Amino acid sequence: MSVPTVSVALCTRNGARYLAAQVESVCAQVPPPDEIVVSDDESRDDSIAIVRAALARHGAAAPTLTVLENRPALGVTRNFEQAVRACRSELVALCxxxxxxHAGRLARMVDAFRARPELLLLHSDARLVDGDLAPMGSTLFEALEVKPSELAGIAAGQAFSILQRRNLVTGATTVFRRDLLAAALPFPSEWVHDEWLAAIAAATGRMDVLPEPLIDYRQHASNQIGARRPTLGEKLAKAIAPRGTKHGERLRRAEVLLDRLASLGPQVPPACLQAQRDKVAHQRFRTELPSSRLIRWVPVLLAAARGRYERFDRGWQSVAQDLLESG
Structure with a gap:
């Protein structure tokens, strides 16, 4: 089988401090990607000039470059949507x-797609580093408290049911087939781009995970989306915090996904569509729980006994939240 072509969808916003190292690591892949699409969200520094200079150092061997400049800024999800729409290769690497x-990262992932024509999306673990690339002693999956059973479930073709509990896919580690965009576009405003791509891939085909870290994932003050393992105190504070609007927002997300899956017809297996209907019903149940903690106990414990929290949430962690949170 021929080697798939690769586009890199690189989104920038005032990234001058870090961009040279990132673009250099992309160009140093063997083989390098075919193109880089930069979608810049109203940078006020020399981000684009840094990208151009880094590519110029590689001469004729550098990937082709497309630059899209947004005035005004689009925001993270819309910026990535614009970038991936402009990508022309068979595979798209979010960046x-x-x-x-890491060296060999792209070849490792491209080989997986080449060997498995049914694979739509692939992601990996990442090494957490500080702003100066010093290792922080843990990985992304450790920060997310990913269980071996979750990774095994994804590898066994059960990704959709795993993702119904929580998202495990981080865009910076992700490569997907451009064919996925036919079902995934447009990205809904209620979702982050990487979570949405993963959900659509899991519902319409096969996604998988590589358990090893393949990138250094910087954690610094300017991260728009970062990763850090919560402390026990933070978990307890979250469990007793006011309910607010978060359950309604999660219900809306579940409904948006159900609507998209229903619109895709035979691309989505009936069992998957029914599972999402059940997810919507469970999320509606959580949203409509009474404000009184005392009155919540019976319905929450009954739902837990029926396995709904284990199937659609974080198990007893979510049960405790619904029993303890205020308001």
């Missing part, structure tokens, strides 16, 4: 401006 790809 943050402040990370660094």
């Amino acid at each position: 943050d401006q402040d990370d660094v790809w």
Whole structure:
């Protein structure tokens, strides 16, 4: 089988401090990607000039470059949507401006797609580093408290049910087939781009995970989306915090996904569509729980006994939240 072509969707916003290292790590891949599409969200520094200079150092061997400049800024999800729409290769690698790809990262992932024509999306773990690339002693999956059973479930073709509990896919680690965009576009405003791509891939085909870290994922003050393992105190504070609007927002997200899956017809297996209907019903149940903690106990414990929290949430962690949170 021929080697698939690769586009890199690189989104930038005032990334001058880190961009040179990232673009260099992308160009140093063997083989390098075919093109880089930069979608810049109203940078006020020399981000684009830094990208151009880094590519110029590689001469004729550098990927082709497309630059899209947004005035005004689009925001993270819309910026990535614009970038991936402009990509022309068979595979699209999502790329943050402040990370660094490990040597061999792209070849490892491209080989997986080449060997598995049914594979739509692939992601990996990442090494957490500080702003100066010093290792922080943990990985992204450790920060997310990813369980071996979750990784095994994804590898066994059960990704959709795993993702119904929580998202495990981080865009900076992700490569997907451009064919996925036919079902995934446009990205809904209620979702982050990487979570949405993963959900659509899991519902319409096969996604998988590589358990090893393949990039350095910087954690610094300017991260728009970062990763850090919560402390026990933070978990307890979250459990007793006011309910606010978060359950209604999660219900809306579940409904948006159900609507998209229903619109895709035979691309989505009936069992998957029914599972999402059940997810919507469970999320509606959580949203409509009474404000009184005392009155919540019976319905929450009954739902837990029926396995709904284990199937659609974080199990007893979510049960405790619904029992303890205020308001």
